[in-house]
Amino acid sequence: MLLGFRSKHTPTVGVRRTDRIRPPLIACVFASLFMLWLPSMVRALDPQRPLSQALLRIWQAPQGLPRAAIFAIRQTHDGYLWLGTQTGLYRFDGVRFVPVQGSQNELLANRWIQTLCEDTAGNLWIASDSAGMIRIRDGETSSFGLAEGLPSTKIYSLIVDVRGDLWVGTEEGLAQLHDGEFTVYRTSEGLPANSIRAICEAEDGTLWIGTEGPYVCRWDGSQFIQEDFELLPRHSTIQALQVGPKETIWLGTTAGLVRRNGDAERLFTTADGLGDDVVHCLAPAHDGEIWAGTKSGLCRIHGDRIEAFQAKDGLSQSTVFAICEDHEGSVWVGTKYGLNQFVDRRTLLPFTTSEGLPSNDAGPVLQSHEGNIWVGTLGAGLAEFDGRQFSRVATTKNGLPSDTILALADGGEDQLWIGTDQGLCSLQSGQVSDIYTTVDGLPSNRILAICRDHTGTLWVGTDAGLVEFEDGNFVSPKGDASIIQQPCQSLINYCGKYLVASLVGGGLYRVQNGELSLLNNHQQFWTDSHSLFVDDQNRLWAAIRGGGLGMISGDQQFRFSVKDGLYDDEIFGLASDGKGRLWMACSRGIFFVPLTDFAKFTAGQISRLTSTTFSPTDALRTIECQSGVQPTVWKMQDGRVWFSTIRGVIVVDPQRLSRQLPPPSVLIEEVRVNGQEFRPQQLRGLLPGRANFEFHYTALSFASPSRIAFSYRLEGFDQDWIGAGQRREAFYTNLAPGSYRFRVRALNSDGVETETNQPVEFTLRPHFYQTYSFIFLVVVGIATASWVAYRLRIRNIRSRLQVVLTERNRIARELHDTLIQGFSGVTMQMQALATRLHKSPESETLAEIIRDAGGCLSEARRSVAGLRNPQGTESGLATAIADTARQLTEGSDVRLRLELCTAIPNLEADVEYNALRIVQEAIANAVKHSGASVIDVKVSLARQMLEISVQDDGSGFDVARHLEQVQPGHYGIIGMRERASQIQAELHWRSQLRQGTTVTLRLPSSPSYRGAA
Known part of the structure; x- marks a missing residue:
């Protein structure tokens, strides 16, 4: 990914361009306050700790850094780290290296960068080896060369003084840029x-200048005053200058490092501990020290003490060209091959052979009452810590029975008891004395634990039993001999009352008044407890080998394991830090659990313990604590907790579990819209069709950049914040037109959350077809087309309906003129015949035939009326129902009751016809099958609904069975349902055995009702 800049060539010097170069007053003040404020809020590398204890990170080609030497490192006020190399300029945010190039003429491409400088306006000045100066201002690049007034294009140094003037040291003189004009000296x-090789400024504003020769002079504002250094080698060349506190002057030369404080001078060379006599660069430290980059490593000078850190100690390469201390206190070192970062460890501090420990295979750790810190090793003897380094005190060469130390105990009065795998001895005033072995009565030479009881008597646990050391003799305690001879792997003085001993395979025992007795009645619960600890509440804790953690509190005892929340079940040592935390050394490293968690867990208030672990990232190495030594963990008088591990000693400072780092500066670097790169400031109104967006953002924190968690939100699209983890990009596709605001926030490892103060705001313009006016026109067009289509369909339906009505009228005429007329003639002839046969036996039969024929003729006429669809003011449905009901009940014993509403709007003829047929079938069924004595026929009108009901008091029937199972030849109910469905009416039956039947028909009574669709 390339960062593009626009290039502008600066006009010749002599024309005042204060709007281009002179920084605005507000910007100057803000930048100055910012640079003064930042160092006061951070902590640099601890000067009391060697560099080997700092966390070292290295970036080389596999991590994205170019294969080029780094000659300049500079952190600008926005938080970015800029690297000047042999192949150009790179910007670093803690994760990514971004090559910086000018968009025109490639001003920065493949340039050899000598030095970097930022002025009070936030402009970055880049000095090249042979191409003059380049300025980056708000993303634009400008070049400065001979035409602009520089005396030479080969530049060695840059500096901005307190007045904001830029001083340029070149091969052909010194140039001062003031108010847009160059003045050359x-x-x-x-x-x-x-030839000006180095420039620096003192606190009083005096400018110090180192030239080729070597010569040193200072500029007091009006003239150059040459300074003589007696110890400055005449054959050397000055390559770096630095003014320290109290006007201390440092000269980095090719023949050593010269310091002058007042009239006193000192020359530091390799003989004094300097890595190499060739000093390439100097940089001030936050605490008043001085950093020196030499041809053979990095050096830190504090007073007259020099500490060197070279390639053999882990530096990426020997030659150091650039040093920079950032706003968070980290020290950055640029070499021929790689970028190095030294970070102060906040919690875990390792001690190894680099700090003087005789061996990394550490053994027991202990602090005596006098404050001496002792560390035994497994194979390299005993060492003492002086606050900064270890020194070997005792080995087999000066009296130790063995260099493998397994146990330590404070003997009081400057005495230390040492247990080895070859016997017991004491260290008195630094001298080994009083060596004891099996010859002197010890059960075994392998000493596993040592402890003094409340009377001051020494007890020694060996792999062959526990013994008391009294008056130069070793005496076994009273008790079962088989138990006394078991290996004793841990001893502790319980509250000044008695000793608690852990015997292998035998559990916990009380040692009091020379007698050995069971501590409790649950020995199987405490089998093989190889570390014991008593806290401030007199609770006894036991680390059970492979079985987690045990606790005895009064008469209660508890067991905790991984299932309950412990980090590991293989615990080697225990200690409390006095802050309510129980620290544990285990096979997987170091962790602690708050003591209050144990109380809550045993009380049932919480279901799981919370273990806080310290991963290898904190110590930059795999942590595995040492087993089989006593003690493995020890809390020192200063509150720190020491742990013995298989790779040295780890020191945890509980006071520094949290630190105060500056909140990370969150920046949105670039935005890609449909693959095209934009700077955030360029996004305002975007043309239609720009729907795919990529946002690239970062947080400028270098102490732990991999632990920064990001979240982002695109207002106008996202309802809530989106967690991105460590990902530094956000993608959006197919965004709809509208106004948006992209925000990013970052959470660092200390739990401090910050949000970018420059969110990206933009408006995505819509296409013409996405505007409200276009949508309105589309809606109007669709509505108009729908109305036209509706009118055409109505016209088509009317046309088709007219054809149907014409055909119905034709059929009606044909029926009236043929069938009905013929049937009427036949009926009249039968009536004449009936008159002649009056009072004959066949007259009654003939009369019945005539009546049936008359009924059929009436039905035929009604059908013709339905085809004709007569229109009137009142419906004839009520009259037809009445006539039909009377005809069907005439001649039977059924009593007919009619309740008919005649004020019914006219319905379509086919609706009336089907309704009449349904009522007719219901009455006929009641007369023929129910045996009813009364039939009620009711027609009513309510709420635009016409309801017709036929109710009898007959025998009734099973409605469900008749509706589901139709008997052959009985299709009346089916026909009724079909007719009701045809006219879109509701038809219901309600009947019970011997309680009659009610048939109800409901249909709309609106004049617009047309029946079936």
Whole structure:
């Protein structure tokens, strides 16, 4: 990913361009306050700790850094780290290296960068080896060369003084840029030489200048005054200058490092501990020390003490060209091959052979009452810590029975008891004395634990039993001999009352008044407890081998394991830090559990313990604590807790579990819209069709960049914040037109959350077809087309309906003129015949035939009426129902009761016809099958609904069975349902055995009702 800049060539010097170069007053003040404020809020590398204890991170080609030497490192006020290399300029945010290039003429491409400088306006000045100066201002690049007034394009140094003027040291003189104009100084103006190699400024504003020769002079504002250094080698060349506190002057030369404080001078060379006599660069430390980059490593000078850190100690390469201390206190070192970062460890501090420990295979750790810290090793003897380094005190060469130390105990009065695998001895005033072995009565030479009881008597646990050391003799305690001879692997003085001993395979025992007795009645619960600890509440804790953690509190005892929340079941040592935390050394490293968690867990208030672990990232190595030594963990008088591990000693400072780092600066670096790169400031109104967005953001924190968690939100699209983890990109596709605001926030490892103060706001313009006016026109068009289509369909339906009505009328005429007329003639002839046969036996039969024929003729006429669809003011449905009901009940014993509403709007003829047929079938069924004595026929009108009901008091029937199972030849109910469905009416039956039947028909009574669709 390339960062593009626009290039502008600066006009010749002499024309004042204060709007281009002179920084605005507000920007100057803000930048100055910011740079003064930042160092006060952070902590640099601890000067009391060697560099080997700092966390070292290295970036080389596999991590994205170019294969080039780094000659300049600079952190600007926005938090970015800029690297000047042989192949150009790179910007670093803690994770990514971004090559910086100018968009025109490639001003920065493949340039050899010598030095970097930022002025009070936030402009970054880049000095090249042979191409003059380049300025980056708000993403734009400008070049400065001979045409602009520089005396030479080969530049060695840059500095901005307290007045905001830029000073440029070149091969052909010194140039001052003030108010857009260059002023050039050479030997003719008082310089001792024209080749200016180094420039620095003192607190009083005096400018110190180192030239080729070597010569040193200072500029007091009006003239150059040459300074003489007696110890400055005449054959050397000055390559770096630095003014320290109290006007201390440091000169980095090719022949050593010169310091002058007042009239006192000192020359540091390799003989004094300097890595190499060739000093390439100098940088001030936050605590007043001085950093020196030499041809053979990095050096830190504090007073007259020099500490060197070279490639053999882990530096990426020997030659150091650039040093920079960032706002968080980390020290950055640029070499020929790699970028190095030294970070102060906040919690875990390792001690190894680099700090003087005789061996990394550490053994027991202990602090005596006098405050001496002792560390035994497994194979390299005993060491003492002086607050900074270890020194070996005792080995087999000066009296130890063995260099493998398994146990330590404080003997009081400057005495230390040492247990080895070859016997017991004491250290008195630094001298080994009083060596005891099996010859002197010890059960075994392998000493596993040592402890003094409340009377001061020494007890020694060996792999062959526990013994008391009294008056130069070893005496076994009273008790069962088989138990006394078991290995004793841990001893502890319980509250000044008695000793508690852990015997292998035998559990816990009380040692009091020379007698050995069971501590409790649950020995199987405490089998093989190889570490014991008593807290401030007199609770006894036991680390059970492979079985987790045990606790005895009064008469209660508890067991905790991984299932309950412990980090590991293989615990080697225990200690409390006095802050309510129980620290444990285990096979997987180091962890602690708050003591209050154990109380809550045993009380049932919580279901799981909370273990806080310390991963290898904190110590930059795999942590595995040492087993089989006593003690493995020890809390020192300063509150720190020491742990013995298989790779040295780890020190945890509970006071520094949390630190105060500056909140990370969150920046949105670039935005890609449909693959095209934009700077955030360029996004305002976007043309239609820009729907795919990529946002690239970062948080400028270098102490732990991999632990920063990001979340982002696109207002106008996202309802809530989106967690991104460590990902530094966000993608959105197919965004709809509208106004948006992209925000990013970051959470660092200390739990401090910050949000970018420059969110990206933009508006995505819609296409013409996405505007409200276009949508309105589309809606109007669709509505108009729908109305036209509706009118055409109505016209088509009317046309088709007219054809149907015409055909119905034709059929009606044909029926009336043929069938009905013929049937009427036949009926009249039968009536004449009936008259002639009056009072004959066949007259009654003939009369019945005539009546049936008359009924059929009436039905035929009604059908013709339905086809004709007569229109009137009142419906004839009620009259037809009445006539039909009377005809069907005439001649039977059924009593007919009619309740008919005649004020019914006219319905379509086919609706009336089907309704009449349904009522007719219901009455006929009641007369023929129910045996009813009364039939009620009711027609009513309510709420635009016409309801017709036929109710009898007959025998009734099973409605469900008749509706589901139709008997052959009985299709009346089916026909009724079909007719009701045809006219879109509701038809219901309600009947019970011997309680009659009710048939109800409901249909709309609106005049617009048309029946079936």
